[in-house]
Amino acid sequence: MKAFIFLSICLMVFSSGSVFAGSDSPVDPVAELQDAALNYEAAAEAHMNLARNFLGSLQEEPSEENAAQRRNRRTSNAGLELQAAEQLMSAAGNFDHAARAWNAAAQADPDRDSRAFFRESGREARKRATSLIRRAAALAEHAALEYAAVNDLRNQSRASHRAGRIREQLADRR
Numbered sequence: 001m002k003a004f005i006f007l008s009i010c011l012m013v014f015s016s017g018s019v020f021a022g023s024d025s026p027v028d029p030v031a032e033l034q035d036a037a038l039n040y041e042a043a044a045e046a047h048m049n050l051a052r053n054f055l056g057s058l059q060e061e062p063s064e065e066n067a068a069q070r071r072n073r074r075t076s077n078a079g080l081e082l083q084a085a086e087q088l089m090s091a092a093g094n095f096d097h098a099a100r101a102w103n104a105a106a107q108a109d110p111d112r113d114s115r116a117f118f119r120e121s122g123r124e125a126r127k128r129a130t131s132l133i134r135r136a137a138a139l140a141e142h143a144a145l146e147y148a149a150v151n152d153l154r155n156q157s158r159a160s161h162r163a164g165r166i167r168e169q170l171a172d173r174r
Helices: 002-019 027-058 067-108 111-149 152-171
Strands: none
Touching: 027 067, 027 111, 067 111, 067 152, 111 152
16 A cells, blocks of 8 residues: 555656646746736626626616516616626726736837837726726716615615725726
């Protein structure tokens, strides 16, 4: 039994050597930063798609509905708008991460043309983040109005508070 355990350990040690064979190769910081930025942008796109899905689920006002149905529809739509706003804020955060990675890649790359490309990519990511924050604030504000219209004060307060926090974040951007 001890021999089996010893052989198993030896086999694991020798096989892990092939897994880590490339670990001695140098790391290219520019390539890693570029990959990081692309990963952040992919995450942002996923959050944006989630937000679109929430907004696509909004219920339109039917030609006829009673007061209870109207209240339920408006409450449901407000909740979807608030969820979409959260997804847009997450997307904006990922675009901000991407912008930082692009700018770090620009600083790390000795090639002037690449630096210019990375800087421009960083600026574009930052602009997209700002645009998403604006949209998130508008959605949260509209959700608060919808909650107010149905006299759902607790959710109105929550949505208004979230809209205020988003507007503060927007004001801090340069």
